[in-house]
Amino acid sequence: MAGSSFRFARYGYSALFDPSDIVSANVEVYGQTRRTRLYEALRLVTFYLFNLFLYAVPITYAGFGATGExxxxxxxxxxxxxxxxxxxxxxxxxxxxxxxxCTFLFAASALTFLTFHVAVWLTRNSSGVLQSIHTVVYSTGIYLAAIFSVTWYLSTSPAISVADDWLIWVQAEFIYAVIDATGTNLELPSGRPEPVDLTEITRSGVVALTGLFVAALYYFYSLYLGARHNHHSSRSASLLAVGFVVASPILFVLGSIAIALFLDGAIVAHTTPILL
Incomplete structure (x- = not known):
């Protein structure tokens, strides 16, 4: 019991003060036998699913993600x-x-892995898929989960509604920037939001937004460390890998726009003969 408590405390300390100790630990085993790599792949998957469960159960019990009828x-x-x-x-x-x-975090993890591994592969620095899986499992299992937790808190706490409104406005502005760049006339269900006045923001709201910003910095830094240590990438190549991940929300919005346009075209194509 004491050993487990010590490992958990060391794990928490490293997550805050030495992310490289977590993100780049034990990657040398991925260059060994196929049996060893398979074992480590199963261990990574088990660790990720366990972390996903630890993340999802408490916030679900607290009411996050709950639906109506x-x-x-x-x-x-x-x-x-x-x-x-x-x-x-x-x-x-x-x-x-x-x-x-669970689905939200899993989808974000999958998109992170795809963009991260494509980047290290394009820069000819890839040491293997398992190294990328290792990086993403630990970075998303800790830091991306923290980002999601703070975001959920912002969306449900009445005491920080101004901070939540500002965060929603930032996200909507980002989506509309991509929509405008594509020249389409799509609209979000809530329409284009008005700028949010931050003069009424509470201290709790400032703390929550600061926590979200810090968690995001940790998240991107852990991916940078993963590229540096796990794939032995240069600083510029590692920054490029992080840049690919940063750009992934743009790809997500572009994919959503394409799907919306496709569905709209399919509906028109299906209904036009009937109208004629």
């Missing part, structure tokens, strides 16, 4: 809930919210 739960969920003495509807709602919270 979810309908009647499936028979399997209802029977399990009854057997453990819980309300089937509440259990079904919790399960859906848990899946939603």
């Amino acid at each position: 979810v309908g009647a739960p499936p028979a399997v969920v209802e029977s399990v809930a009854v057997s453990v003495g819980t309300d089937p509807v509440s259990g079904w709602q919790f399960l859906l919210a848990l899946v939603q919270n």
